[in-house]
Amino acid sequence: MPPKSLPARSGPTTAAAAVTETTPNGPSSTNSDEMCPVCKTLRYLNKDMLFLISPECYHPMCTVCVDRLFETGPAQCPYAGCLKTLRRKQFREAFFGDLSIEREVDIRRRVAAVFNKRESDFETLRDYNDYLEMVECLIFDLTSGDEVARQKAEGKLMDWERQHKEEIEAIKRARGDEKELRRVRMQQEKDEERRRREMMAKEDAEERRQKSNVMSELIDAVANSGNAGDAEREVKIILKKRGRHNDASAGAGSGAPGAGATNLSIRGLKKATTPMERLKARERKGPYSPFQGLRLAPSRYPQLEDKGVYHHIDLERFMSYEEYKVPGYDPAEFYKRAMFEAFGGLGLVIGEDEDAGTGGRGGRGEREEGEGTVKSETPSSGLVPVKMEVE
Amino acid sequence: MSTTPEIIKLLPPPPLDPLELMNEEEKRKWIKGKKLGEGTYANVFLGHSRSDPAVKVAIKKIKVNKEFTDGMPPDAVREVKALQELNHPNIIRLYSVFASKDQNLSLVLEFLPRGDLETLMFDQNVTYNAADIKAWTAMMLRGVWFCHENFVLHRDIKPNNLLIGADGELKLADFGLARSFADPHQLMSPNVITRWYRPPELFFGARHYSGAVDVWSVGMVFAQLANRRAWITGGNDTEMVTLLHRELGAITDDVWPGVSTLPHYVGPGPNPEKPRDLQFYIHNFRPLGTEGCHLLMQTLMLDPKTRVTAKQALQHKYWFADPRPTPTELLPHVPDKRAVEKMAADLKRRPGVVDEDRGSKVARKLDFGAAR
Structure with a gap:
């Protein structure tokens, strides 16, 4: 015979029935958290006694019993008449003290996962209410119906789940997204809040700092103006300190040669040279080149300065006017530019000439010349007059 | 630009605007660093290349201008137009141009971390000699010569537009007033070049002039280098003309045929000075030596037709006489920190004005509306 204190009766074979019956009228309910119904250990002996349940039958037992009974694998529930096979993994703490509530909440959770529609999914409120009623009936059958009703309800739930699997999944996913979104938004708000707080704290600190600065300046000013003797003494102290510092550095300096005598050496350093030495090394060759070897004379078309003959009626007319002649408008400049623009870019193959893009002075044949060449172009007299004749 | 074909190749098909993409591409190449200076006209930032952080650059961000709401400020356009064509050791390099989000x-x-010629001249701690003057002037002339060879008139040569690079190389900067040589029928503005360095033909309202205007400015800077102070420093245009008559000898039809026909010509007054000869220059600009004074005289000829061109000036025998110009890396320079500040100040300045700090309360005399 099962012990008297066991809540389970011999009649109901299912856990659900067992719990519903036992908890309300449990004469041992006062004992239930004082003594393990399986091993009869008292809380008095084991202070940290903890009761676990399995969602299969909701029969509570202490952790020691769970470990002892299910250590070797699945076994039958130790309650008399309960034929459920339990596994150690399933056991958990009950959230509610009343195990019937615990069970109902579990069932509701399971049903809600299947019947997961919302009011917005229905045409009218009436339809939604009908739906809710249907779901509530189902839950009632599951929680407190008799064996037949419970079986039927279970069957209905299974069928519904099988038939509407995809729909249920879709709704679940949408809910998940919403939840995620909400979570992110919450997080953002929290961050924002934190930032604001930090900023305010910073501002406060700044304000305080400024205030204290002003105060200290004020104090300094008062101190300085008040007593010249103090200031003098202060200066003396500073001087003394500095003097000692100088002494210390001098000592370090005198010690340096000894330290430098170590055979530590770094190879590959550049030789230190003054610009003057570098210059001497480069040795001055040839005379100074005012143009720095750059020659910009056109090489591919004749220079008008050399030929000096070009007929331009308009320009001749302009150059006969005083306002052109007197301030020195230079027809040579105009000719030069006209020629450059006429020939510029000719003989230039884009792609062959890398400088084409940057220089943009194709026709001129710009080139560097050695300093010797520049020397030859140097005139002996100061000036080379521009020869410009117009026929 | 040589990069264009590559960028176009990189483009994915349509929906992206190729121009915007190119701009982004260009912008991505540079990283803007700390601000070096802020002016009314532009902000100057230190920056470096994204691909090679060792390549330091100055990023000049031109401010949105209230006067020119319907386009870019003409100074900026001039600068970009001129500089993108010029690549020479004595001319400041323009690496890139891009627009930022706010259309700037x-x-x-x-x-150029070593400041400009002006700080150098006015820095009491810097001493320099005839060889240094020769080196700087040669570099300046090379820059001007290169501009002229490429048909660009600088029109604002003055000591604080002559910046000095890390290697001591002098570089012509600020092309905000530059333009290309005009065709005969085009008019040019006489309201260019900072006053002390402006040649007489511009004071007299010439509208057709030549590269000789830049050469005059070079001459003035040359003279200033010799004596460490600007030579002719008139407070306004009238005073400048009076001073020119007095310092350089009366500007009359005798020395400059037809000068009296110029629109704003003003005569020399009751006791005209006689024309200056070589002795005058030798007396006043002793550090330059005889040859140097000869060159100075040639660059400051009143009649632009008889003034030397930049090329001719570079062929002058002054360069071959002793002393030999100092190698660039040995030239004296001011401490680096001050120099960087000065460079930033130079870059952010509006072209054509003497000194922003001094003249900040004075209305601008120069009218760029007429300058085309």
């Missing part, structure tokens, strides 16, 4: 134009310019 950014010019990526060479970083």
